[in-house]
Amino acid sequence: MKNTLIVLLGPTGVGKTDLATEIAARFDCEIISADSRQFYREMKIGTAVPSDEQLKKVRHHFIRFIPVTRYYSSSLYEKDVLKLLPQLFKKNNLVIMTGGSGMYIDAVCNGIDEIPDVDPSVREKYIAKYKSEGIEGLRLELKIMDPDHYSRVDLKNPMRLIRALEICESTGRPYSSFLKKHKTGQTDLSAKAPQRDFEIIRIGLVRPREELYRRINLRVDQMISDGLEKEAAGLWHLKDLTALNTVGYREFFDYFEGKTTLEKTVGLIKRNTRRFAKRQLTWWAKEKDIKWFGADAKEEVMEYIRNVSASKSSQQDPLN
Numbered sequence: 001m002k003n004t005l006i007v008l009l010g011p012t013g014v015g016k017t018d019l020a021t022e023i024a025a026r027f028d029c030e031i032i033s034a035d036s037r038q039f040y041r042e043m044k045i046g047t048a049v050p051s052d053e054q055l056k057k058v059r060h061h062f063i064r065f066i067p068v069t070r071y072y073s074s075s076l077y078e079k080d081v082l083k084l085l086p087q088l089f090k091k092n093n094l095v096i097m098t099g100g101s102g103m104y105i106d107a108v109c110n111g112i113d114e115i116p117d118v119d120p121s122v123r124e125k126y127i128a129k130y131k132s133e134g135i136e137g138l139r140l141e142l143k144i145m146d147p148d149h150y151s152r153v154d155l156k157n158p159m160r161l162i163r164a165l166e167i168c169e170s171t172g173r174p175y176s177s178f179l180k181k182h183k184t185g186q187t188d189l190s191a192k193a194p195q196r197d198f199e200i201i202r203i204g205l206v207r208p209r210e211e212l213y214r215r216i217n218l219r220v221d222q223m224i225s226d227g228l229e230k231e232a233a234g235l236w237h238l239k240d241l242t243a244l245n246t247v248g249y250r251e252f253f254d255y256f257e258g259k260t261t262l263e264k265t266v267g268l269i270k271r272n273t274r275r276f277a278k279r280q281l282t283w284w285a286k287e288k289d290i291k292w293f294g295a296d297a298k299e300e301v302m303e304y305i306r307n308v309s310a311s312k313s314s315q316q317d318p319l320n
Helices: 016-027 052-057 074-091 102-110 120-133 135-145 158-171 209-226 228-233 250-256 262-284 298-316
Strands: 004-009 031-033 094-099 199-206 290-294
Touching: 004 016, 004 102, 016 031, 016 052, 016 094, 016 298, 031 074, 074 094, 074 102, 094 102, 102 262, 120 135, 120 158, 135 158, 199 298, 209 228, 209 262, 228 250, 250 262, 290 298
Parallel strands: 004 094, 004 199, 031 094, 199 290
Antiparallel strands: none
């Protein structure tokens, strides 16, 4: 079998971690996390990292491996993953990548150009714009400068909006033009597709919306029970960091500042997590090379991996 990266993606709460662990155990391979929130050492409960049992059952990579104070990006992730994969492929021809961070998954699957450094004064300009006009000012600017990225970026994350805007202004190119998009059904003549020496199989998991939302609500309740409030309180002094501008933490920061009640805070975390799940599905909606399965179709997914892997391997074998 040719070296193959199995990418298991889908919205938060759909059940990726459980299924990825089952697949990895069945094929005796390892897992790479593609959930950018799970990268940070101090964020355990609010990011739903794999359980201790799952971490013991299958070796995971990129789980709680950096502090929240460290800068990390999709381009750095691409380099780190591509450096790690040859080591993993020596052990097994299959490696599982799972998560819901579309930009990070795209970086590994499709590549990302080197993005040049920007003039600090440009960054300061957009930070000032955010302070004076709020996030809506950033959204309107990005919609004009890069409508393609505007349609996909997390519009509630001011740091991602600022990053895209500073690149647009500094380079004179849309930020989206730095993201290589050589995917089935798409054409981008401005960049060459990266040459990967491994196959990529992308599998998406879905659930009926009502069921997904119920699972999200229950998971938030479990996070509260597990001590999310205490975890967030320990990070409150770092609340301005990009890593902490995320669902489950920013709502508690407002609560600690007396802007809302605990009951409303929990409700907002549930609502914002549901909205995040919708944005994740929108990110992948136009992708043509993702094979979608119901999240409970474990055996069907296993069989699909066997069949597609065997098919791709035979295509590489001139004697077959």
